[in-house]
Amino acid sequence: MTALPTPLVSTDWLADHLDDPDVRILDATVHLAAPEPGSTQWSQRSGHDDYLAAHIPGAAFADIIDDLSEPDGGWFTKPSPARFAAAAGRLGIGPDSRVVVYSLDPFWATRVWWLLRANGFDNVAVLDGGFRKWTAEGRPTRAGAESYPAAGFVGSPRPQLFAELAEVERVVESGSGACLINSLSPQDHHATQTNSYPRPGRIPGSVNVFVGALLDPADGTFRPVDELREIFADVLARPGRKVTYCGGGIAATGDALALTLLGEADVAVYDGSLREWTSDPRLPLEVG
Incomplete structure (x- = not known):
């Protein structure tokens, strides 16, 4: 297994490795809006529609709101190890995968990066500059949904x-x-x-x-x-x-x-x- 260079990879690096069979690219976009006056309720919206409109070629959509959070835990509560492993496996993340995560707001990508590390998977990096930098540089995008073959996620949780x-x-x-x-x-x-x-x-x-x-x-x-x-x-x-x-x-x-x-x-x-x-x-x- 080839390790990623750092916790951050550049758009140049990803462009050079788009077609590597072991690379798994994940779009983790979420939209969050501050509460209206008089309320403390933030609103959240999946970035799946944005992903369907345009994403980095080959990327799968990582659903933080539903799949990568505990459903009864409150606000984006970290999922149980079993729930996370099942979701990561559906995203095609196996023991030999190299994972690159991006989003519009970069801190959704860093959240998935941290979740993977907390579940014992280290060969993951965040795309530095994210989707905004990728598109600003005129790099290719695709529309529609894509996915990777399901895999068996392997990792020892690090509480x-x-x-x-x-x-x-x-x-x-x-x-x-x-x-x-x-x-x-x-x-x-x-x-x-x-x-x-x-x-x-x-x-x-x-x-x-x-x-x-x-x-x-x-x-x-x-x-x-x-x-x-x-x-x-x-x-x-x-x-x-x-x-x-x-x-x-x-x-x-x-x-x-x-x-x-x-x-x-x-x-x-x-x-x-x-x-x-x-x-x-x-x-x-x-x-x-």
Whole structure:
């Protein structure tokens, strides 16, 4: 089995490997809309229609909303290992596959990348710049649905790649054990009011590294490693485990990918994130 070069592959790399028989390309697009005033209900819409209209040749559609989330777990809750393995197998991901994930908003792709790694599959990369960069460069697309032959997914789950509520509570109570990283914008991090969650605020003690700042605004690619290291300087100065969170465990995977690029080995995503934390009135928040 040939390993992918890094957690990120370029559009040039993918163009050169489109026809490799072991490559599995996944479109993971989802559309998310913020709540209307007076509501805390976000709306979600599958990107399947976009995929049918145009996708990278050969790509299959990875359905995060239904197939790659636990149906009764709430907002994009990580699926059980058995549910994930079944979905990955339907997507054609076997032990010898090389998987490249893309989306319109890159952090849906990083979510699938993280789910695969958390389920013991490492030969996966995110397309740097995603579908927007691919099409901006005039590269080919196809319409309609495509699929790969079903496969037997093989992977040993790594539960340590996700942080559960109890772990985050222990970190907050003790002030140690991990560095908590809020991937949302500075405005969200310092908010005194919100229509996105039941209560405003951030998890106490957390550091803010806005996931949007990790991307080059010109083409949507991740910034070079030296620039990422500067952005994460405060985080990297703190030894030990790094736990990222956001609103619902999606954007947090973008920070997790960047930390992985920077060589951090003990990184986790708090899957429940602020939707879970702010829903429990007994849990503390820092506001402002």
